[in-house]
Amino acid sequence: MFESLFDIDPAASEAQLRAAVERFERLKSAAAAAQARATALWAAKRADAEAAAGRPAGKRGKGLASEVALARQ
Incomplete structure (x- = not known):
């Protein structure tokens, strides 16, 4: 999907490579x-x-951290 954004020209100059690293850092951030x-x-x-469904406050959000972790893989 974004592979072409990350292509690095082996013939790039040091200045171009530095600019690429800076660009990648901005993208990452x-x-x-x-x-x-x-x-x-x-x-x-x-x-x-969960509040609208009447779930007790102490039980809301249970399992969400696991779902987020799976999504981040």
Whole structure:
């Protein structure tokens, strides 16, 4: 899907390679931030759904951490 974004030209100069590393770092940071926002929204939606279903507050969100871990694989 994104493979072409990560192609590295073996003939690239040192400056081009440095720029690539910087670009990849920005992409990595942006992806991590988006992942954190999605996870927080998922948790909020799950909590709202479980509250609406009458699940006791102490039992809400059980298992979500495992689901998130599976999604991150």
